[in-house]
Amino acid sequence: MKKRSWLALMLSSVLVLAAGCSTSQQGGGNDKNAGFKLGLVTDTGGLNDQSFNQISWEGAKRAEKELKVDIKALESKRDEDYVPNLTKFAREKRDIIWATGFKFEKPIPEVADQFPKVHFGIVDSNLGGKVPKNVIAVTFKEHEGSFLAGVAAALTTKSNKIGYIGGISSPLIKKFESGFRAGVQAANPKAQVQVAYAESFTDVTKGRSLAKNMYNGGVDVIFHASGGVGKGLFDEVKTREKGKFWAIGVDMDQSALAPDHTLTSMVKRVDTAIFNITKDLKDKKLEAGKHLDLGFKEDALGLADSKHMSDDVKKKVEEFKQKIIKGEIKVPKDENELKSFK
Amino acid sequence: MSQLNKQSTIVTALISIFLAMIIGSIAMQVAGYNPFAAYQALFVGSLFQAFDLGETIRTTTPLILTGLAVAIAFRTGLFNIGVEGQMIVAQLASLLVGIKLNLPPVLHMIVAVLVGGIAGAIWGFIPGFLKAVRGVNEVIICIMMNFIALYLSNVLVRNWLSEQGTDSTPKIPESASLRVDFLSEMFDSSRVHLGIIIALIMAFVMYILLWKTKRGYELRAVGYNPSAAEYAGINVKRNIILSMVISGFFAGLAGAGELLGTQGYMAIQSAFTGIGFDGIAVALLGANTPIGVILAALLFGVLTYGSQNMEHVAQVPPELIRVVVAAIIFFVAANISGILLGAVKKKRRAKES
Numbered sequence: 001m002k003k004r005s006w007l008a009l010m011l012s013s014v015l016v017l018a019a020g021c022s023t024s025q026q027g028g029g030n031d032k033n034a035g036f037k038l039g040l041v042t043d044t045g046g047l048n049d050q051s052f053n054q055i056s057w058e059g060a061k062r063a064e065k066e067l068k069v070d071i072k073a074l075e076s077k078r079d080e081d082y083v084p085n086l087t088k089f090a091r092e093k094r095d096i097i098w099a100t101g102f103k104f105e106k107p108i109p110e111v112a113d114q115f116p117k118v119h120f121g122i123v124d125s126n127l128g129g130k131v132p133k134n135v136i137a138v139t140f141k142e143h144e145g146s147f148l149a150g151v152a153a154a155l156t157t158k159s160n161k162i163g164y165i166g167g168i169s170s171p172l173i174k175k176f177e178s179g180f181r182a183g184v185q186a187a188n189p190k191a192q193v194q195v196a197y198a199e200s201f202t203d204v205t206k207g208r209s210l211a212k213n214m215y216n217g218g219v220d221v222i223f224h225a226s227g228g229v230g231k232g233l234f235d236e237v238k239t240r241e242k243g244k245f246w247a248i249g250v251d252m253d254q255s256a257l258a259p260d261h262t263l264t265s266m267v268k269r270v271d272t273a274i275f276n277i278t279k280d281l282k283d284k285k286l287e288a289g290k291h292l293d294l295g296f297k298e299d300a301l302g303l304a305d306s307k308h309m310s311d312d313v314k315k316k317v318e319e320f321k322q323k324i325i326k327g328e329i330k331v332p333k334d335e336n337e338l339k340s341f342k
Numbered sequence: 343m344s345q346l347n348k349q350s351t352i353v354t355a356l357i358s359i360f361l362a363m364i365i366g367s368i369a370m371q372v373a374g375y376n377p378f379a380a381y382q383a384l385f386v387g388s389l390f391q392a393f394d395l396g397e398t399i400r401t402t403t404p405l406i407l408t409g410l411a412v413a414i415a416f417r418t419g420l421f422n423i424g425v426e427g428q429m430i431v432a433q434l435a436s437l438l439v440g441i442k443l444n445l446p447p448v449l450h451m452i453v454a455v456l457v458g459g460i461a462g463a464i465w466g467f468i469p470g471f472l473k474a475v476r477g478v479n480e481v482i483i484c485i486m487m488n489f490i491a492l493y494l495s496n497v498l499v500r501n502w503l504s505e506q507g508t509d510s511t512p513k514i515p516e517s518a519s520l521r522v523d524f525l526s527e528m529f530d531s532s533r534v535h536l537g538i539i540i541a542l543i544m545a546f547v548m549y550i551l552l553w554k555t556k557r558g559y560e561l562r563a564v565g566y567n568p569s570a571a572e573y574a575g576i577n578v579k580r581n582i583i584l585s586m587v588i589s590g591f592f593a594g595l596a597g598a599g600e601l602l603g604t605q606g607y608m609a610i611q612s613a614f615t616g617i618g619f620d621g622i623a624v625a626l627l628g629a630n631t632p633i634g635v636i637l638a639a640l641l642f643g644v645l646t647y648g649s650q651n652m653e654h655v656a657q658v659p660p661e662l663i664r665v666v667v668a669a670i671i672f673f674v675a676a677n678i679s680g681i682l683l684g685a686v687k688k689k690r691r692a693k694e695s
Contacts, residue, residue, distance in 0.1 A: 202613065
């Protein structure tokens with residue numbers, strides 16, 4: 001009995017202390033900054049993922065420099081962290097809160113509903129077509145960019161065997177695959193594409209073993225859309241003969257990972273998109289509640305410049321790009337559309 | 343004697359936490375951060391506002407249940423490292439009940455929770471059964487079962503349950519949700535849910551079961567010494583299986599709570615959440631007692647949820663809190679082995695004299 005009363009005393013004293021601290025904290029915590037404020041919540045990949053989150057953060061940093069926007073980021077460790085992280089920024093009344101990645105497609109509408117006066121942005125999801133009034137949904141026409149990567153691969157291969165390594169086989173990553181295969185088919189019908197999925201976005205070893213199998217089987221160009229798994233592809237291609245085996249990067253220019261073996265990269269300019277939309281929101285040129293599907297026209301996608309692509313290849317790539325912009329080629333988004341593609 | 347031991351576990355835990363926090367602050371100092379600001383942000387950010395307190399309780403809820411799951415297996419001399427997988431199958435089962443069945447509100451929720459618990463129990467039964475009947479090491483099977491659960495759920499979510507064009511399932515309807523208005527309102531619309539009440543009830547159930555029933559005595563006897571228990575006429579195999587089933591049931595409730603209360607949907611996962619593995623640390627720190635598990639889970643809940651705020655307010659990376667967590671485990675484990683050694687020595691001396 002004695003022990004219990006002692007415990008109760010401890011607990012109550014902690015509570016009293018807590019009450020005291022909380023009032024003092026509220027006074028000091030609110031600094032009233034008048035400027036435009038941006039918050040960015042990453043998915044579980046973290047800020048330095050050499051990929052998606054990192055480029056998004058680049059865009060935010062550019063906004064800080066050029067637009068004098070106050071920026072802050074929160075990294076999510078688990079899927080359950082998305083809602084509290086978004087809420088934290090929303091309660092600070094940040095003007096735009098960016099969420100990077102399709103993993104946010106359930107949390108965003110939930111939080112947006114609770115804070116109708118705060119603007120949210122989500123990258124890589126159209127929220128199933130139902131975009132709340134205070135949300136901007138941004139997607140990219142990855143299939144079109146991947147199509148160009150397919151063209152570059154098809155015109156570079158000597159063995160007519162091309163590889164594709166995907167991350168988790170979700171609709172988004174299938175979009176990359178469909179576009180890429182269509183591009184190969186359009187530029188070089190004789191070439192075959194081998195497809196493999198790592199079912200992970202982080203397993204570097206798996207990426208390397210998939211790449212090794214493909215190269216050993218005669219494949220000489222591999223494109224990946226697999227986040228961190230792709231590092232394994234670059235680790236593997238580096239060990240092989242220069243000028244014969246190639247890797248194609250994704251999301252950002254990945255040539256630094258294997259300078260002599262990177263044919264090019266399919267660049268998704270998430271940073272430009274985040275910067276432009278933040279700017280338009282700040283200047284009140286853009287209303288929320290929209291879905292923006294960005295492509296070549298907005299200069300949101302493209303192949304990274306590379307000395308390894310011959311001029312002929314570059315010319316062909318440009319030709320196809322113009323055809324897509326004009327609407328002469330309709331790039332397939334999924335497997336069904338790919339089947340009916342020419 | 344038992345009184346003495348109990349006290350020393352609380353003391354061990356407190357000393358370990360204290361030492362670990364010192365280690366953590368040294369790490370922060372070395373990395374160039376202010377440890378006082380960091381700890382202040384950690385505790386202020388997790389406890390002092392209704393929303394944050396609610397989210398801390400939400401983080402604590404599954405930790406209590408996974409802690410209990412590990413603890414009850416420990417009591418029977420088993421190491422259930424498969425809590426993670428048991429949670430995942432439970433989430434899957436609860437989700438199926440949630441979106442495929444049409445039931446009236448309260449009943450729907452109860453059925454979904456129970457089915458989740460049972461799914462976890464079945465996932466715990468398999469390693470328990472193999473351990474008891476075939477003598478296979480339960481640790482290895484549990485780890486394998488974790489991967490089966492993870493990838494099975496990914497395949498099912500992707501090919502069967504996901505909405506067109508996404509990689510996550512639809513949300514469960516209100517009728518199956520563990521979230522209730524009065525709790526959400528009390529905590530400033532945070533995601534705290536009825537799972538916390540389930541968790542506390544289960545802690546009580548475990549106490550009654552282990553210390554107030556004959557069955558519980560048998561379970562503990564098997565944990566102390568299986569050979570002696572068998573000699574005394576206790577069916578060791580049955581108790582091993584039972585222990586894993588109960589353990590799996592607790593883990594299943596943790597999964598059901600996460601799905602029906604916190605997330606409301608399932609997405610393709612590329613890795614484990616780690617809540618099940620944290621349960622091992624919770625059980626260890628809580629000395630495998632229900633009260634200890636609740637307190638330890640609360641501490642881990644505060645550390646986990648508060649570390650996010652630490653990053654937000656004091657710019658200290660939350661990884662440093664994992665250093666503190668690891669240090670706590672380290673100190674507790676080291677001390678426990680010390681106590682055990684001491685106890686063994688004393689027994690020997692008693693025998694000799």
